[in-house]
Amino acid sequence: MSTPTPPSAPSGENSTPPSAPGGETSTPPSASSGDIKGLRIVESGPLTTVQDFGRPGQSALGIGRSGACDRAAHRLANALVGNHPTLATLEATFGGLVLEATHDLVLATTGARCSGAPHLAPFRLAAGERLSLGMPQAGLRTYVAVRGGIDVTPVLGSRATDILSGLGPRTPEAGDVLPVGTTGRPSPGVDVAPVPEPTNDQLVVRVTPGPRRDWFDDDAWALFTSQTYTVDSESNRVGVRLSGEALPRARDGELVSEGMLRGAVQMPPSGLPVLFLADHPVTGGYPVIAYVDDLDVDRCAQLRPGQELRFSTTAVR
Amino acid sequence: MQVRPSGTTGILLEFDSLEEVLAQYAALQEADLPALDLVPAGRTILVVGDRDTDLSELTKQVRAVDPGEHRPTESAPVEIPVRYDGEDLGDVAEHLGCSVEELVERHRDEEWTVAFCGFAPGFGYLAGAKYDWDIPRRPSPRTKVPAGSLALAGEFTGVYPRQSPGGWQLIGHSLVEAFDLDRDPPALLVPGARVRFVEGS
Numbered sequence: 001m002s003t004p005t006p007p008s009a010p011s012g013e014n015s016t017p018p019s020a021p022g023g024e025t026s027t028p029p030s031a032s033s034g035d036i037k038g039l040r041i042v043e044s045g046p047l048t049t050v051q052d053f054g055r056p057g058q059s060a061l062g063i064g065r066s067g068a069c070d071r072a073a074h075r076l077a078n079a080l081v082g083n084h085p086t087l088a089t090l091e092a093t094f095g096g097l098v099l100e101a102t103h104d105l106v107l108a109t110t111g112a113r114c115s116g117a118p119h120l121a122p123f124r125l126a127a128g129e130r131l132s133l134g135m136p137q138a139g140l141r142t143y144v145a146v147r148g149g150i151d152v153t154p155v156l157g158s159r160a161t162d163i164l165s166g167l168g169p170r171t172p173e174a175g176d177v178l179p180v181g182t183t184g185r186p187s188p189g190v191d192v193a194p195v196p197e198p199t200n201d202q203l204v205v206r207v208t209p210g211p212r213r214d215w216f217d218d219d220a221w222a223l224f225t226s227q228t229y230t231v232d233s234e235s236n237r238v239g240v241r242l243s244g245e246a247l248p249r250a251r252d253g254e255l256v257s258e259g260m261l262r263g264a265v266q267m268p269p270s271g272l273p274v275l276f277l278a279d280h281p282v283t284g285g286y287p288v289i290a291y292v293d294d295l296d297v298d299r300c301a302q303l304r305p306g307q308e309l310r311f312s313t314t315a316v317r
Numbered sequence: 318m319q320v321r322p323s324g325t326t327g328i329l330l331e332f333d334s335l336e337e338v339l340a341q342y343a344a345l346q347e348a349d350l351p352a353l354d355l356v357p358a359g360r361t362i363l364v365v366g367d368r369d370t371d372l373s374e375l376t377k378q379v380r381a382v383d384p385g386e387h388r389p390t391e392s393a394p395v396e397i398p399v400r401y402d403g404e405d406l407g408d409v410a411e412h413l414g415c416s417v418e419e420l421v422e423r424h425r426d427e428e429w430t431v432a433f434c435g436f437a438p439g440f441g442y443l444a445g446a447k448y449d450w451d452i453p454r455r456p457s458p459r460t461k462v463p464a465g466s467l468a469l470a471g472e473f474t475g476v477y478p479r480q481s482p483g484g485w486q487l488i489g490h491s492l493v494e495a496f497d498l499d500r501d502p503p504a505l506l507v508p509g510a511r512v513r514f515v516e517g518s
Contacts, residue, residue, distance in 0.1 A: 059356040059365070061504040062434035062441075155498065165438050211321035211329040211361075257435060259356030259363025261327050283358050283435040291324025294368055 037103045038177040039146060042130060045096025049161040049237075050150050050169050050178070051143075051278075052088040058156065059259065059282045066162035069237055069278045069301035070141050073111035076195060077145035080108035080122045082187040087149025088159040090172075092142045095133040099144070101125040105180060106147040106187070112139025112198055112302060121192045122147075139198025139302040151181035163237050164279040198302035202228065205296035207311040210265065211258070212287030217250040224289060225311050229273070233305035237279040239266075240303055246271030247289075257283040263292040265311070275309075277301055320376055323363060328376055330362045335432050335444055335472075338362060340384040343509055348382045351375060357433040357508050359442070394428075395510055397476070398517025399467050401425075403487035409452060409469060423448055424488065429474065429512040434504070439478040439496025441506030450474070458484035465491045467514070476506070492517045 041048075051074060054067025068074035068091055075085045090097065095114040105125045113119045115134030125131055133142055152159050152169045161168035172178060207225065216224070229242035247267060260266070260283060264276045268286045275292060276284075277300065290311060292300060303309060318341065321329040332338050342357040345364070352375065354365035366375055401421040410420040429443040452469040459482065462468070466477040468485035477483060478496035495505050506512065 056365075057354045059354050059363075060434060060508050061439060061502075062436060063438045063504075065354075156503065167438060208324060209322060211323055211331075213322075256359035256361070258329065258358045258361040259323075259327075259365075261324055261363070261365060263324050263326075281435070282356060283433075288323070291322070294325045 036177065036179050037105070037148070037182075038179045039090075039105070039150070040100040040102060041172045041174055041176045041178065042098035042100050042132075043096060043174055044172055045092055045094065045098075045133065047093040047171070047236075048097050049091050049163070049171055050088050050152055051091045051160045052086055052158055054160045054162075054278065055156050055158040055167075062282055063156060063167065064162055064165060064279060064282050065262070066158065066160040066165075066168065066279050068143065068160070070111050070143070070298045072298045073141070073143045074145075076120075076193055077108050077110040077143040078149075079188060080110070080120070080190060080193060081106050081145045081147040082185045083145060083147060083149050083183055084185065087145075087181070087183070088152070089146075090144040090150060090178075092133055092144065093140060095135040095142060097131075097133045097142075097144070099125075099131045101127055101129055101131075102177060103127050103180075107131060108145050109133070109142055110145070110193070110195075111142045112136035114142050120195065120197075122187070122190070136198075138200045138304075140304050141301055146180050147187070148181040148183050151179040160278075162279050164281060198299070200304070200307060202308035202310060203299060203303060204310045204312050205300060206293040207265065207290040207313060208293070210288035210290045212255065212267075213289055215249055215251055215255075215287040216247060216267070216289055220247045220250065221289075223247060224273075225313050227310070229309045229311075231303045231305050231307045231309060235303070235305065237277055239277055239280060240275040240300055240309075242273050242275065242309060244272065247273075249287075255285055255287055257285040260284045260288060261291070263294055263297040264288045265290040265292065275300055318380075320379070325372075326367055326370060327363055327365045328372055328379070330364065330379065332360055332362075335359060337384070339430065339432065339509060341382070344382050344384045345379065348378070350378055350382075358435065359433065392511070394513045395505065396513050396515050397505070398492040399489045399514045400492065400517065401467075401489040403467060403489045405455070405486040406488050409486045409488060412452065420488070424469075424474065425514050425516065427474075427514075429514070431506045431508050431510045431512060432473070433508050434506065437478055437481060437496075439504040439506065440475055441495070441504075441508075441510075441512075442473040442475055443506070443512055444472055445474070452486055454484040455486060458482055462487065463490070465494065467491055 051068040054065040229244040232241035319331040356363035428446040431441040462483035467489040470485040476495040
C-alpha cells in the first residue's frame with residue numbers, strides 16, 4: 001500500500017515510502033541447495049517473508065521493530081515443533097507458498113488455515129516431499145515453523161524482513177533454499193493445539209484513547225467507536241487501511257512527528273483510519289486517536305480485505 | 318512535561334521544546350527504567366514497555382527522572398565530510414536572502430545536534446544552535462533523492478541514508494555513508510550526537 005508518510009518526513013506529504021528494492025537488503029538466502037539442511041522455495045505465493053520478534057530497542061536510530069504480524073501464531077508455530085520462540089518462521093500471505101524439504105524435517109503451520117497442509121499440529125516432511133499451501137478460507141497470514149528454525153543470517157539482531165525500511169533478509173523467491181538450524185530442545189508431546197482460528201466475521205477489538213484523542217470531539221469519538229469499518233485492499237504489513245465514514249477533526253494544524261507503536265490508530269486528513277501493524281514507521285505526523293489493545297493487534301493481522309472491523313472501548317474477550 | 322497515553326505498552330512524554338526533549342532523553346537513557354525502547358522526536362519521547370510493564374509505575378519512575386541533574390557529555394563532534402553542490406543551493410540562498418557562499422558558510426559553521434532519527438534507518442534530524450533555520454520544502458517532492466544527499470527542511474538538516482523520494486532542499490552530498498550495515502554501529506548519527514560538516518574533496 002502507499003504508506004501514510006508523516007507530513008514532516010523528508011519525503012514530503014504525497015510521496016511513497018521507501019521500499020525494499022535497492023535498499024539495505026542483505027543476506028540473500030542460499031541460491032544453491034548443496035548439502036545444507038533446508039527448505040527449497042518452489043513457489044513463494046503473493047508474499048512470503050522470514051519473521052521473528054523483530055528488532056526492539058533501536059527505534060531511536062530510525063529502525064522499526066518489525067517481526068511477525070501475528071506474534072501469537074508465530075509463537076505457537078515454534079512451540080509445536082519444539083523451537084525456542086525467538087527462532088524464525090515463514091509468514092505466508094494468502095497462502096500460495098510451496099516448499100520442498102532437502103532433508104527430513106518437522107514442520108507446523110498456524111494462523112490462517114490453508115488447504116493442502118496439516119494445521120495446528122506438527123508433521124514430518126520427508127526429503128523431497130513438498131508442502132503446498134492453498135489459499136486460506138479465513139484469515140490472511142499463515143506461519144510455517146520448521147524444527148531448528150529458518151536460519152538465514154540475522155540483520156541487526158533479527159531475521160525479520162521489514163517491508164517499509166527494507167531491512168532484513170530479502171524476500172524469498174522460487175529456487176532459494178532457506179537454511180534450517182538445529183535445536184537440542186525436546187520435541188513437544190503435542191498432537192493438536194486447540195486455539196481459536198481467524199474467521200471472516202466482523203472483528204471487534206478493544207481500543208483506548210491515544211495521545212491525540214483531544215484532536216477529536218466527543219461526537220467524533222462516538223462515531224469512531226460505534227461505526228463498522230471495512231478493511232481496504234491497500235493494507236499490508238505496515239498497516240491496515242480502513243474505509244468508512246470520515247471522522248472530522250476538532251482542530252487544525254500540523255503535529256510534530258512523534259513515536260508510534262504497533263496498534264496505533266492514526267487519523268490522516270482524510271478522516272479514514274490506518275491501524276499500524278509490525279512494519280509501522282517509527283514516527284508519524286498525523287494524530288493517533290486510539291490504540292488497539294496489544295493482545296488484539298495479532299487478531300487484526302489476520303484481517304482480510306473487505307472484512308469488517310469495529311473499535312470498542314469495552315473488553316470483548 | 319505532559320504524559321499522554323500510547324496504548325497498553327507505552328507512554329508518550331510531551332515537552333515544550335526540542336531542548337527539553339534532548340535533556341530529558343539524555344537523562345532517561347541513564348536512568349534505570351524498565352523500558353524496552355525510547356523514541357525521541359521533535360517534542361516528545363515515547364517510552365516503550367511490553368505487555369508485562371506496569372505503565373502507572375513506569376510513569377512514576379519517568380516523572381522522578383530529573384533532567385537538571387544531567388550534564389551533556391562533552392564528546393567530540395562527529396565530523397561529516399560533505400561537498401556543497403546540491404541542486405537547490407540557489408533557491409535556499411534566495412529564501413534566506415543571502416548568497417550561496419554565505420549559505421554554505423552558515424551551514425558549515427553551524428553547531429548541529431542530532432535531535433532524533435526517523436523516516437528511514439539512520440536518517441537523523443539535525444538541529445542547529447546558532448541560526449534560526451526555517452526552510453520550506455520543495456513545492457513538489459522529488460521521486461528520487463540520491464543516497465547521501467545533504468538536505469535542509471524546516472528547522473533541520475539531514476543526510477539521506479539511501480535513495481528515496483524526498484521533499485527536502487538539496488544543498489550537497491555527504492562523502493560518507495549515513496547508514497552502513499557493514500559498519501558497527503551502522504548509524505553514523507544517533508540522538509544527542511553533535512555534528513560538524515566539513516568540506517571534503
